[in-house]
Amino acid sequence: MRRLLSILLLLLTLQSAHAEHIRVRLYSNAQITTLNVSFDLGYYNLYADGDQLIEDMVGEGRSVIIRPDGGKLHVSVNEDDYGTFSTLRLEATDTACILCLNPEGQKQRTYEGNLEVSPLKGGKLLLINDVEFETYIAGVVQSEIYGTQSDIFRIQAIISRTWALRNMNKHAADGYNFCDFVHCQAYQNRCIRPDIMMGAIQSSGETLVDSLGALIETPFHSNSGGQTCNSEDVWRAALPYLRSVQDTFSYHMRQSDWVKTISLDRWLNYFAKKHNLDINDSAIRDSLLHFTQEQRRVRLLDIPLTRIRTDFQLKSTFFSVSVDSVTESVILHGHGYGHGVGLSQEGTIRMVGLGYSYDSILRHYYTGAVIHLDPTANHSYVENYAGQLARIIEEDKNKKTQTRSKKDDWLGRLFRLRDREEREEIYIEEQQDNEKDWQYEW
Numbered sequence: 002m003r004r005l006l007s008i009l010l011l012l013l014t015l016q017s018a019h020a021e022h023i024r025v026r027l028y029s030n031a032q033i034t035t036l037n038v039s040f041d042l043g044y045y046n047l048y049a050d051g052d053q054l055i056e057d058m059v060g061e062g063r064s065v066i067i068r069p070d071g072g073k074l075h076v077s078v079n080e081d082d083y084g085t086f087s088t089l090r091l092e093a094t095d096t097a098c099i100l101c102l103n104p105e106g107q108k109q110r111t112y113e114g115n116l117e118v119s120p121l122k123g124g125k126l127l128l129i130n131d132v133e134f135e136t137y138i139a140g141v142v143q144s145e146i147y148g149t150q151s152d153i154f155r156i157q158a159i160i161s162r163t164w165a166l167r168n169m170n171k172h173a174a175d176g177y178n179f180c181d182f183v184h185c186q187a188y189q190n191r192c193i194r195p196d197i198m199m200g201a202i203q204s205s206g207e208t209l210v211d212s213l214g215a216l217i218e219t220p221f222h223s224n225s226g227g228q229t230c231n232s233e234d235v236w237r238a239a240l241p242y243l244r245s246v247q248d249t250f251s252y253h254m255r256q257s258d259w260v261k262t263i264s265l266d267r268w269l270n271y272f273a274k275k276h277n278l279d280i281n282d283s284a285i286r287d288s289l290l291h292f293t294q295e296q297r298r299v300r301l302l303d304i305p306l307t308r309i310r311t312d313f314q315l316k317s318t319f320f321s322v323s324v325d326s327v328t329e330s331v332i333l334h335g336h337g338y339g340h341g342v343g344l345s346q347e348g349t350i351r352m353v354g355l356g357y358s359y360d361s362i363l364r365h366y367y368t369g370a371v372i373h374l375d376p377t378a379n380h381s382y383v384e385n386y387a388g389q390l391a392r393i394i395e396e397d398k399n400k401k402t403q404t405r406s407k408k409d410d411w412l413g414r415l416f417r418l419r420d421r422e423e424r425e426e427i428y429i430e431e432q433q434d435n436e437k438d439w440q441y442e443w
C-alpha cells in the first residue's frame with residue numbers, strides 16, 4: 002500500500018513537472034539526415050552521452066554540425082571535430098536562448114529551450130525540443146491560427162493548452178510528449194510575434210473544463226461553413242459540449258465556400274462500385290445528382306458524408322450537388338473547411354472583430370464549457386512579463402517599418418529590458434551600500 006502510494010505521488014509529481022517542461026519531436030514528418038545548428042541568442046552548453054560536457058558557451062557565430070555515423074552521431078563545431086557519441090544535448094544557459102535549426106533539405110526554423118539529438122535507424126536523426134510548456138503553447142498558437150487581435154491568440158492558446166494537458170502522454174511510448182505535426186498540434190517554429198506571445202501570456206493558467214471540472218476535448222477546424230457538427234456525426238463519441246450550433250460568424254471568410262467539379266462518370270461509378278448502389282434506379286440517381294444541404298446532414302442515402310469527404314478529398318462534408326450537362330460533370334458547392342466539430346477558427350476571428358468577449362466565443366463553440374483558472378499559475382510573473390511585452394508592442398507600433406532582424410526579436414528585447422532592470426537594481430543597491438559606508442566613516 003505504501004509503495005503504491007509513493008508510486009502515485011511520483012506520478013503526480015511527474016505530471017506537474019511535465020506541465021512546466023515538455024519534450025516535442027521536431028520535423029516529425031520529415032527524414033533528417035544532417036543537422037546544422039546555429040545560435041540567434043544566448044549561449045548553449047553541449048553535453049554528449051548524458052552528462053559529458055564537450056563544449057561550453059557556444060553562441061552566435063558558431064555552428065554545430067551533427068551527422069549520423071554507424072548508429073551514432075558525429076559532432077563538429079565549426080571546423081573542429083569532436084568525435085562520435087550516442088546522444089547530444091544542447092542546453093540553454095539562460096531562459097532567453099534561441100537555436101536556429103537547418104536540417105538538410107528542410108526549411109530553417111528557430112526554437113527556444115534545449116535540443117536533444119539521437120540517431121534513428123537508417124541513418125536518420127531524432128530531434129527533440131525540451132521546452133517550457135507555455136513557450137510551446139505560444140509556438141502552437143502561431144502555427145495554428147492567423148489574425149491580428151490578441152483575443153484570437155488567447156482563445157487559441159486556451160484550447161491548445163487544454164488539448165496538450167489532456168493528451169500529455171500521447172507519444173509516451175516514443176519517448177516524448179508531442180510531435181510538431183497536425184497529428185498532435187502544429188509547432189512549426191518558436192513564437193516570433195510579440196502580439197501572439199501576449200495573447201498566450203494573457204491566457205496563462207486558463208483551460209476549458211466541463212461542469213464536473215474535467216478538461217474537455219477541444220477540437221477545432223478552419224471554418225464551419227455556417228453550422229458546426231455534433232461530435233458523434235464525425236467520430237464515435239457523443240460529447241455534451243460538442244454540439245452542432247448555427248455559426249453565421251463563419252460566413253464571408255477565406256474558407257467559407259468552395260467548389261469542386263467531378264466528372265459525372267467518376268461520381269456515379271464511385272457509388273456503384275464502392276457502395277453497390279444501382280445507379281440506373283431513377284430515385285437513387287436523382288438523390289446522387291441533386292443532393293442538397295440547407296442544414297448539415299450526416300449521410301447521402303446510407304453513406305456517411307465523412308466517408309465521401311475522405312474518398313474525394315473534399316474540404317468539408319457540408320456540400321450540395323448539381324449537374325452540368327454540357328461538360329457532363331457534377332459540381333459540388335461546399336461550405337467551410339475541416340471536420341466541423343468544436344471551434345471554427347475563422348468564426349472566432351470574426352467574433353473577436355465584432356467585439357465578442359473571449360469567454361463568450363468559447364461558450365458559443367463548446368456548449369456548457371467553463372474556463373478554469375489554475376490558482377497555482379504564477380500571476381505576478383505573468384503580469385510583469387505582459388507589462389514588458391506591452392512596451393515592446395507599443396514600440397513596434399511607433400516604428401515606421403517593422404524590421405525582422407535578429408536584434409529586433411521580442412525575446413532579445415525582453416532579455417535586454419530585463420537585463421537593464423537587473424543592472425539598475427544592482428546599481429541602486431550599490432549606491433545604498435556606499436551611502437552606508439560613507440555614514441559609517443563619517
Ligand SMILES: [Zn+2]
Nearest residue numbers: 179180184185
Ligand atoms: Zn503526434
